[in-house]
Amino acid sequence: MIKLALPTGDLRRPLAALLERAGLRVQGYGEGSRAYRLPAEGDGPLRVRVFRERDIPIQIALGNYDIGICGLHWVEEFLCRYPRGDVVRLGGLPVGGTSVWVAAASGQWGGLRDLAGRWGVRIVSEFPNLAEAFALAARLPAYRVVPVWGAAEAYPPEDADLAVVAATDESALAAQGLAPLHRLLQGRAWVIVNRHSLRGKDMGWLLSLLADCGLEAGEGLSLPPPLSLTRVAPAAPPQERTTVRIALPDGHQQRHVLEALAEAGLEFEGYAEGERRPRSRLEGVEVKVVRPQDMPQMVALGNFDLAVSGRDCLLEHLYRFPSSPVEMALDLGRGAFNVSAVVAADLPAESLADALRYWRERGVGTVRIASEFVSIADHYARSRHFWRYRVIPTAGASEGFVPEDAELLIEGTETGRTLVENQLKAIDVLFRSTTCVIVRRGSLQGPRGRLLSSLLERLARGAVAASARM
Amino acid sequence: MDAGPCQKRRGLASSTMGEPLRCRGMYDLLPADMERFRWAEEVFRRTCLAWGYREVRTPTVEHLFLFTATGTLTPQALGRVYSFLDWDGWSGERVVLRPEGTIPTARLYVEHLSGQPLAKLFYVQNVFRFAEGEARREEWQAGVELIGDTQPLGDVELVLVAREVLLSLGLANVTLRVSHPGLVQALLAKLDLPAEERLRLYDGILEGDAEALARVRERIPELGAPPELLLTEEGQGLAYLRNLRSVFLPALPDLGAPLDELETVVSALEGLGLTPTVSGALVRHFEYYTGPVFRFQVGDRLVGAGGRYDSLIGLLGGRDVPASGFALYMGELLDLLTPPQRGDGQVVWVEAPGRSPQEIAEAFRAVRLLREWGRQAQVVLSPDQAGAPRLRLAEGRYAVVLADGRELGAADLERALALLTQGESRA
Numbered sequence: 001m002i003k004l005a006l007p008t009g010d011l012r013r014p015l016a017a018l019l020e021r022a023g024l025r026v027q028g029y030g031e032g033s034r035a036y037r038l039p040a041e042g043d044g045p046l047r048v049r050v051f052r053e054r055d056i057p058i059q060i061a062l063g064n065y066d067i068g069i070c071g072l073h074w075v076e077e078f079l080c081r082y083p084r085g086d087v088v089r090l091g092g093l094p095v096g097g098t099s100v101w102v103a104a105a106s107g108q109w110g111g112l113r114d115l116a117g118r119w120g121v122r123i124v125s126e127f128p129n130l131a132e133a134f135a136l137a138a139r140l141p142a143y144r145v146v147p148v149w150g151a152a153e154a155y156p157p158e159d160a161d162l163a164v165v166a167a168t169d170e171s172a173l174a175a176q177g178l179a180p181l182h183r184l185l186q187g188r189a190w191v192i193v194n195r196h197s198l199r200g201k202d203m204g205w206l207l208s209l210l211a212d213c214g215l216e217a218g219e220g221l222s223l224p225p226p227l228s229l230t231r232v233a234p235a236a237p238p239q240e241r242t243t244v245r246i247a248l249p250d251g252h253q254q255r256h257v258l259e260a261l262a263e264a265g266l267e268f269e270g271y272a273e274g275e276r277r278p279r280s281r282l283e284g285v286e287v288k289v290v291r292p293q294d295m296p297q298m299v300a301l302g303n304f305d306l307a308v309s310g311r312d313c314l315l316e317h318l319y320r321f322p323s324s325p326v327e328m329a330l331d332l333g334r335g336a337f338n339v340s341a342v343v344a345a346d347l348p349a350e351s352l353a354d355a356l357r358y359w360r361e362r363g364v365g366t367v368r369i370a371s372e373f374v375s376i377a378d379h380y381a382r383s384r385h386f387w388r389y390r391v392i393p394t395a396g397a398s399e400g401f402v403p404e405d406a407e408l409l410i411e412g413t414e415t416g417r418t419l420v421e422n423q424l425k426a427i428d429v430l431f432r433s434t435t436c437v438i439v440r441r442g443s444l445q446g447p448r449g450r451l452l453s454s455l456l457e458r459l460a461r462g463a464v465a466a467s468a469r470m
Numbered sequence: 471m472d473a474g475p476c477q478k479r480r481g482l483a484s485s486t487m488g489e490p491l492r493c494r495g496m497y498d499l500l501p502a503d504m505e506r507f508r509w510a511e512e513v514f515r516r517t518c519l520a521w522g523y524r525e526v527r528t529p530t531v532e533h534l535f536l537f538t539a540t541g542t543l544t545p546q547a548l549g550r551v552y553s554f555l556d557w558d559g560w561s562g563e564r565v566v567l568r569p570e571g572t573i574p575t576a577r578l579y580v581e582h583l584s585g586q587p588l589a590k591l592f593y594v595q596n597v598f599r600f601a602e603g604e605a606r607r608e609e610w611q612a613g614v615e616l617i618g619d620t621q622p623l624g625d626v627e628l629v630l631v632a633r634e635v636l637l638s639l640g641l642a643n644v645t646l647r648v649s650h651p652g653l654v655q656a657l658l659a660k661l662d663l664p665a666e667e668r669l670r671l672y673d674g675i676l677e678g679d680a681e682a683l684a685r686v687r688e689r690i691p692e693l694g695a696p697p698e699l700l701l702t703e704e705g706q707g708l709a710y711l712r713n714l715r716s717v718f719l720p721a722l723p724d725l726g727a728p729l730d731e732l733e734t735v736v737s738a739l740e741g742l743g744l745t746p747t748v749s750g751a752l753v754r755h756f757e758y759y760t761g762p763v764f765r766f767q768v769g770d771r772l773v774g775a776g777g778r779y780d781s782l783i784g785l786l787g788g789r790d791v792p793a794s795g796f797a798l799y800m801g802e803l804l805d806l807l808t809p810p811q812r813g814d815g816q817v818v819w820v821e822a823p824g825r826s827p828q829e830i831a832e833a834f835r836a837v838r839l840l841r842e843w844g845r846q847a848q849v850v851l852s853p854d855q856a857g858a859p860r861l862r863l864a865e866g867r868y869a870v871v872l873a874d875g876r877e878l879g880a881a882d883l884e885r886a887l888a889l890l891t892q893g894e895s896r897a
Contacts, residue, residue, distance in 0.1 A: 083549070084602070122562070135538075136545050142535035144562035225664040300560040323558035 001045045002203050005060065005068035006038075007053040008397065011189050014095040015069060022213045024206075036400025036422070043205040049404075052395035057192060061085040062392070064405045066197035067206060069093065072187025073100045073127065073166055076221050081129035086195035090207075091215030096189040098166045100127060102134055102224075103178035105157035112181050115140060115162075116227035124148055124155040125164035130184055130221070134164060137223035146301070149293040151250065153178055154276040159288075159303040187218050243284045244451045247299070247307035249292035250274070256335035256435045257308050263462030266455075284451055299440050300324045305452055308332070312339055312373060312412065312433040319375035329444075329456055330437040332463050339376065339433055340426035342409040342419060344402050352384060352428045359407060366390050370398045370406035377410040380430055399424060495600075495607030507610070509809040510639060510800060511594050514612040517635045518592040521627070523614055526591050528574035531556070534564040536573055539785055542758055543569070546673065550600040567598035571613040572758070572779065572795055573786070579617050580788035588618035594800070610800035614776075617783065617793040622734045624794050625762050625778060629739060629746075632766055632774055632796050639807060641768050646744065647704070648736060648764045649752035651777075652728025653714075657700060659724065660690050675701050675751055693721050700750045707745040708736050714748075728761075735762050758782045761794065768806055774798035818847040818890065819860035821871075832863055836883055845887070861886050 006015065006029060016030025024042045028035060029050070040048045051059060056070040057078035063086065072092065079087060102112075115121055121143045125131040128147035135143040148155070152163040153176040162181070167173045170180050191210050197203060248257055248271060258272055268278035268287045278287045290298065295307035296317030306329075314328060341352055349355035359367055367389040371377035374393045381389045394401065398409045399422040412433065413419055413426055437459060444453055492498070499507055515525065534553045537543045543551075552567040559565065568574055575591055583589045592614045601607050614631060616624045629646065636644045654675070658668045674682030686697040695717045705713065715729050732748070739746055752763050752775075761778025776796020784790040818840050822833035833849050840847035850860065862869040862877075868886035870878045880886035 136548055139539065141539045142533075142563075143538075145564075146562040225667075297560050297562075301562075317560070320555075321558055321560040324560040326560075 001047055002067065002201075002206050003047045003049070003065040004040075004206070005049055005051050005056045005065040005070075007056060007070045007189075008050050009053060011053070011069075011071070011096050015093070015189060018093060018095050018213050019209075022209050024209055036397065042209065046206065049400060050397075051400070052397055054395045055393075057085075057087055058392065059405065060192050060194050061087045062405075063194050063196060066194050066201060066203055067210075068192050069189055070192070071096055071098055071166075072190040072218060073098060073130070073185060075190050075192055076100075076185055076187075077127045077129050080133045080221060088193045088195050088198055090191040090193055090210070092188040092190050092218045093210070094188065094214050094216070097187070098168055099186040100130055100164060100166050100184045101173055101178075101180045102131075102182040102184060103153075103156075103163050103165055103167075103173050103180050104161065106174070106177055106179045108157045108161070108179075109181060112138065112224055112227065117141065120144065121162060122146060122160045123162045123164060124152050124160035126150055126152055126166070127164050131162075131164040133221065133223060134182070134184060137226065139226040146297065149291040151276065151290050151294075154288055154290055159298065159301075182224050183222060185219065185221050188216075190218070191215060240447060242448070243286050244306065244448050244455065245304045246280075246285060246287045246455075247295050247304040247309075248278070248287060248289050249295070249308060249310075250289050251292065253292050253308075253310060253335055253435055256332070260308070260332045260334055260435065260459065260462060260466070263466045264458040265462070266458060282455075284448075285455070296324065296326045296438060297321075299438055300326045302440060305439065305443055305448055306455060307438050308435060309438055310335070310433050311431070311436050312376070314436065314438055315431070315433075316373050316375050319379040325441040326438050327441050328436045329439045330460050330463065332435045332437065332459065333467055334435045334463075336432055336434045337412045337414040338426070339373065339430045340411060340413045341380065341428035341430065342399075342402065342411045342413070342424050342426050343407065345420075345423045345425045347403075347425075349427060355408070355427055356384075356386065360387070364407060367408060368392055368406040369408045369410060370394050370401035371410035372396055372398060372412075373410055376430065380410060493607075494603075495605060497606060497608070503804060505809050506804045506807045507800060510803050510807060511612065513638045514594065514635050514798065515592075517631060517638060518614060521590075521631050523590040523592040523616075523631075526575065526578055526593050527595060528568065528571070528578050528593065530568055530596070531565050532568055532574050532577070534566040536577055536786065537566060537569060542573055542782070542785065547599075552598045552600065568595070569599050570597050571595060571611050571797055572615060573782065575613070575615045575795070576617070576779075576782050576786050576788075576793065579615075579791075579793075580783060580786050583617075584788050584791075586618075588620070589615070591615045591617070606801055611797040612800055613795060613797035615793060615795035617791055619792055620794070621761065621778065621780075621792055622731065622738070625735045625764075626738045626742075628776060628794055628796050629735075629744075629764055630742070632764075632776070632798065633744070635798060636766060636768070636773065639803065640810075641773075641803075641806060643769050644773075645767045646739075646746040646764060647749045647752060647767070648732060648746045648762060649749045650728035650732045650762050651752075651759045652731075652761075653700060653725060654751045656722050656724035656728065657686065657690070657693075657697060660693075660722065661686065662689075672751070690721075693718070702750065704747050704749045706747060707740055708733065710748045711736060714750075732762055758785075764796070766798075768802075771802050771806065772799065773802045773806070816846070818845050818887070819850050819855070820847060821850045821860055821862040823863045823865070829863070836861065836863065839883055840887065843887070859890055861890060 012032060013030050016026060019026060024040060026038050026040045026048050028038050036050050038048045038050065040046045053070040054074045056068040057075050059065045060068040075089060079085060109115065119142045121140050123131045123135060123143060124146045126148060128145050131145045135145065152165045156163050163178060173180055261267065268280050271278040271289065276289050278289065280287050292309040293313050295309040296314050298304050299307050317326060318324060343349065343355055347355060349358050365388060367386055369377045369381060369389055370392045372394055374391050377391045392406055398411050399418060402409055402424060419425060437456065538548060551569040553564045556565045571593060575593065579589055594612045596608050596610050598608050614628060616628060654672055658672060671682050683698050700714065700718055711729060711733050718725055736746060752765060758779040759777045760780045763777030765775035766773050774796055778794040780792040783793055820833050820836045823829045837847040837849055859872050862871055868880040868883060870880060870886050870889045878889050880889050
């Protein structure tokens with residue numbers, strides 16, 4: 001049985017068509033089926049599972065899947081951190097196509113040379129390993145890479161000096177207000193293989209089929225030469241900001257936040273329409289839209305004074321960085337869901353203790369925990385005294401991991417319907433997460449404290465009013 | 471229990487689930503290993519103190535940026551460090567498990583000792599670098615750093631300190647190689663390649679990559695002599711250095727300064743009866759070396775290396791102070807060492823007559839007394855330990871059990887000890 005990992009997202013439709021032309025039909029794949037495991041018709045036994053692209057190199061390296069297809073940028077993101085990982089690049093397929101760029105806000109820098117010898121360059125990226133490789137190769141002194149879940153393009157110039165982002169071409173970058181400084185790689189959908197499977201498992205029919213799709217060699221990572229060690233005089237300390245900067249979330253939280261803002265009588269023009277920089281009618285207030293997962297770190301860094309995020313994101317941050325100066329200022333009480341420990345529905349266990357006992361008795365040496373919330377999962381396993389365990393980071397869609405690729409999920413569960421659909425059940429609730437407002441500790445006493453306090457009061461009054469109506 | 475060196479060649483315990491409990495590339499030091507380790511450390515410390523060096527210890531965790539700036543570690547070396555975001559790493563600033571000892575010591579100098587014109591420092595500490603398979607990822611280094619304007623005397627002193635340590639450890643067949651990174655740099659500078667490419671080529675040459683050498687030959691046809699003569703050949707002392715000067719200097723005038731520096735050090739060492747092997751290319755993955763470098767081998771094992779790093783202190787934010795140093799690799803040394811037998815005599819075993827509190831106290835009282843008399847004494851804690859000869863306490867009297875099984879009675883501890891000593895000497 002060959003195990004094949006295919007990507008969700010934009011690659012689905014063209015990849016499904018390409019595979020079908022070559023003789024492999026994966027039912028429901030091109031049509032966007034919500035199922036994670038799909039039946040396939042090929043020349044041999046095959047198990048197909050759909051993953052988020054960034055998870056595929058990890059699954060191939062772990063040996064859970066033999067062959068995977070995903071964008072080259074995710075392959076390189078994995079391999080430049082784990083060059084000895086059991087992932088073999090086979091070749092590119094004639095679908096997809098994106099580049100990873102080192103970019104800055106238009107007009108901020110003339111070129112890479114402007115960065116020579118500059119201390120403390122802030123690089124924001126969804127690809128922190130590629131960003132790190134770039135900074136090391138360029139020999140940037142005392143650089144800082146800030147990993148984000150997405151919307152990296154929103155950060156420069158105020159909140160980052162550089163962004164390492166994926167974009168099809170320079171015009172796509174320009175549309176995001178960015179100018180390219182260096183292209184790190186250019187690639188299409190890439191076929192990768194687990195090294196041990198390649199060495200010892202007969203996968204001939206599927207590899208021939210993929211080769212018939214037109215596998216092509218590609219360029220590797222293109223790192224810049226070291227920049228000269230020009231000593232740059234330290235920049236003058238930035239002037240104390242007088243405005244209050246607010247971060248609002250995109251994605252599934254946006255609906256709840258729009259309601260909370262409306263209750264508070266706050267309106268930011270362009271937010272509902274998906275703009276990254278909505279406009280505020282309140283004097284001295286600036287707004288930016290970023291991913292809720294990235295907000296605690298941005299508030300800790302002082303880039304934002306107030307952010308509307310989720311309790312799950314805040315805890316994930318605080319479990320990883322206990323000394324972070326971020327705290328919850330207000331619970332908006334909206335968008336509630338449980339963060340739960342989830343196992344296969346047919347596991348004969350009703351509690352975590354039962355499950356741990358069962359796995360131990362069955363000789364499960366390492367309990368694999370799949371989760372988007374890596375630090376919460378790690379904290380949970382530590383505080384519940386797990387024996388050997390491994391947290392497998394996922395980019396979402398974790399429900400498909402159990403039982404083949406993980407024993408346990410740490411997962412957000414709202415109604416429980418998705419769990420039932422995927423033959424899963426919750427055996428423990430870690431905490432209940434709601435939308436909340438976070439601030440930097442002590443910021444209410446700071447120079448912008450009065451404005452910040454008044455915003456918080458309005459949001460709090462709105463929350464009370466909404467709660468009274470419910 | 472007493473096996474060693476380390477456990478790297480032995481089967482290791484696994485958990486009940488069949489997977490090793492130990493992290494890959496990490497090794498325990500068992501009692502026999504620790505005896506060797508402490509002996510090597512003691513000899514190293516004693517030698518350093520005698521030469522006027524003072525001990526320091528730097529933290530295991532340092533900021534990554536100390537190691538990433540140009541002129542510190544190469545990208546290849548940085549690709550193997552253990553770096554991560556600390557518990558308070560929300561700023562995005564990474565920290566690293568110390569991958570080598572020189573840069574942290576230079577940092578220590580900049581932060582605490584920069585007012586001193588001369589700092590003679592040494593340390594024994596672990597370093598962490600990723601290595602393939604079961605190779606060691608944690609190494610221990612015994613290092614010396616000499617910070618101040620000491621050239622060329624300092625270079626000679628460091629060689630002598632390192633050599634004295636190795637000889638004091640009883641190692642035979644110790645060889646010394648010297649080189650100067652300026653030799654290869656002068657050659658590679660002629661190639662007009664980007665710095666990254668130059669480093670790759672340099673590593674290729676050190677790994678004996680024939681293609682890399684061919685590329686050098688191709689790009690510098692005017693060199694006259696084949697480049698491998700400079701890059702891969704070795705020769706003895708001053709004579710070889712003078713030959714190199716004659717052959718290469720006309721085409722590579724930049725070789726003049728490094729050859730001069732090397733000649734001074736080699737001449738002085740020859741005056742002390744040491745003729746080092748001169749090598750064109752020696753150190754890898756360390757960009758910070760700027761002057762003469764050296765390495766010590768025992769047989770074919772590299773046991774230590776060092777050299778001059780005049781730019782490093784300035785790169786770390788201090789004033790420009792020249793410096794040089796070396797490190798001995800404890801892991802390699804442990805494999806080669808046989809520690810001297812301890813001449814501290816035989817243990818006197820004391821057996822308690824029973825397990826009542828009074829009987830237990832009586833046995834330990836006897837042991838305390840014996841220790842006060844200068845003997846090594848231990849209570850027999852379990853029947854498995856009950857070797858002869860030993861003292862047995864019985865109803866206020868002492869029985870001496872000799873190696874042949876005979877038991878002799880004694881009225882007090884002093885007489886019992888005398889009987890035991892006679893028995894030992896007869897045996």
